[in-house]
Amino acid sequence: xxxxxxxxxxxxxxxxxxxxxxxxxxxxxxxxxxxxxxxxxxxxxxxxxxxxxxxxxxxxxxxxxxxxxxxxxxx
Numbered sequence: 001x002x003x004x005x006x007x008x009x010x011x012x013x014x015x016x017x018x019x020x021x022x023x024x025x026x027x028x029x030x031x032x033x034x035x036x037x038x039x040x041x042x043x044x045x046x047x048x049x050x051x052x053x054x055x056x057x058x059x060x061x062x063x064x065x066x067x068x069x070x071x072x073x074x075x
């Protein structure tokens with residue numbers, strides 16, 4: 001099953017996350033199918049960018065969203 005979830009980037013104590021589509025059996029930072037956005041919780045305004053068109057496409061073909069991505073995107 002494909003999942004839309006976060007993968008951690010950045011350095012120690014300064015996380016930066018990419019929003020990616022991946023196989024649910026892969027590890028958190030393993031390879032992914034497609035990157036559809038990013039999320040930076042370290043800024044005051046918590047910067048986030050998501051390609052809504054690609055997110056809707058992946059949801060339409062059966063991908064599930066992780067709980068954290070649901071909370072961040074508001075879908």
